[in-house]
Amino acid sequence: MTVGAVPYGRKSVHTPAVQEIDILWITAGLSCDGDSVAITAATQPSLEDLALGAIPGLPKVRIHNPVLAYEVGDEFLAPFHKAAEGKLGPFVLVVEGSIPNEKIKEDGYWAAVGTDPKTGQPIKTTEWIDKLAPHALAIIAIGTCATYGGIPAMAGNPTGAMGLPDYLGWGWKSKAGIPIVCVPGCPVQPDNFMETVLYLLYQAAGLSPMIPLDAALRPSWLFGQTIHEQCDRGGYYEQGDFATEFGSRKCIVKLGCWGPVVNCNVARRGWVNGVGGCPNVGGLCIGCTMPGFPDKFMPFMEEPPGAKMSSAAVLLYGRTVRALRNFTRDSLDKEPSWRAPGALTSGYPPATFGK
Ligand code: SF4
Numbered sequence: 293m294t295v296g297a298v299p300y301g302r303k304s305v306h307t308p309a310v311q312e313i314d315i316l317w318i319t320a321g322l323s324c325d326g327d328s329v330a331i332t333a334a335t336q337p338s339l340e341d342l343a344l345g346a347i348p349g350l351p352k353v354r355i356h357n358p359v360l361a362y363e364v365g366d367e368f369l370a371p372f373h374k375a376a377e378g379k380l381g382p383f384v385l386v387v388e389g390s391i392p393n394e395k396i397k398e399d400g401y402w403a404a405v406g407t408d409p410k411t412g413q414p415i416k417t418t419e420w421i422d423k424l425a426p427h428a429l430a431i432i433a434i435g436t437c438a439t440y441g442g443i444p445a446m447a448g449n450p451t452g453a454m455g456l457p458d459y460l461g462w463g464w465k466s467k468a469g470i471p472i473v474c475v476p477g478c479p480v481q482p483d484n485f486m487e488t489v490l491y492l493l494y495q496a497a498g499l500s501p502m503i504p505l506d507a508a509l510r511p512s513w514l515f516g517q518t519i520h521e522q523c524d525r526g527g528y529y530e531q532g533d534f535a536t537e538f539g540s541r542k543c544i545v546k547l548g549c550w551g552p553v554v555n556c557n558v559a560r561r562g563w564v565n566g567v568g569g570c571p572n573v574g575g576l577c578i579g580c581t582m583p584g585f586p587d588k589f590m591p592f593m594e595e596p597p598g599a600k601m602s603s604a605a606v607l608l609y610g611r612t613v614r615a616l617r618n619f620t621r622d623s624l625d626k627e628p629s630w631r632a633p634g635a636l637t638s639g640y641p642p643a644t645f646g647k
């Protein structure tokens with residue numbers, strides 16, 4: 293997809309201002325392409341907003357993603373080859389999918405895209421990353437596979453799969469001094485990714501400071517709170533009111549929700565256009581935005597071991613508080629005595645002045 297936008301640029305202490313930028317998106321890691329699909333549902337901003345230049349102040353953006361592109365084969369890969377040779381202008385590299393690292397698993401290769409015209413051999417995903425990373429203005433790992441390895445990197449996997457920070461190094465920085473930016477999720481929450489792209493484009497335009505990241509390289513304003521801190525069901529948890537089966541509106545911690553210890557914002561942000569967000573709609577949080585996912589969260593659909601103690605404690609306190617609140621609520625649910633049926637008055641005491 294190659295569409296024009298408003299050219300703009302100003303000097304920044306962090307990155308040079310740029311007026312045109314390419315987004316080179318590799319989906320050749322080990323994954324289901326679910327992140328590319330998820331992004332089509334973004335609204336804040338949408339892909340179309342970005343590509344068509346609807347957002348003021350941004351550089352002109354050209355997005356190259358195989359799921360979205362009109363071009364195929366060598367025509368699609370042309371800007372990637374140009375970038376690998378250092379001949380493309382400024383670009384942001386987006387990596388989707390877990391990186392099968394042949395250096396730790398030498399029994400062949402597991403992922404590739406395109407063919408090397410000189411050798412006639414497939415170009416491995418790792419070769420693309422090795423060649424593109426040194427020239428990128430910034431790199432975004434999209435989804436949990438690309439950020440921390442995800443499901444393809446589970447214990448015992450035969451592929452040597454790993455996330456981008458494990459492959460390039462957690463201290464890696466782009467030529468503009470920007471660390472790898474990780475936007476995890478299985479799949480990624482679409483607006484989290486688009487908002488991150490938007491931030492980096494404003495940074496490239498010289499309009500925002502260095503992107504703030506947490507220790508797991510996630511944008512800190514998106515991943516600074518737990519799901520539990522924003523969940524619609526938090527009131528039930530606090531009152532020790534736990535669901536024993538799905539379909540209930542109560543807190544689902546005893547069914548296997550890891551929300552109290554998982555950094556994610558979908559309970560507040562929703563999923564598509566503000567609607568959804570796992571526990572809000574009855575889905576267990578299984579910790580998909582966390583570097584320990586999935587191994588540390590298994591088995592799924594069982595009460596997390598750490599939750600047993602806290603939910604037992606909350607149960608004691610919560611039941612008492614709930615009973616007391618029910619008294620108060622019953623009282624508040626009735627009109628004041630001076631407005632009770634059969635005894636209607638204004639509630640204003642009769643005037644006693646002069647009597
Ligand atoms: S459903 Fe999960 S995130 Fe929501 S209140 Fe219960 S434990 Fe917390």
Ligand code: SF4
Pocket residue numbers: 477478519554555556557558559569570571576577578579580581582
């Ligand atoms: S709520 Fe839990 S399972 Fe859902 S997206 Fe966030 S981290 Fe993943």
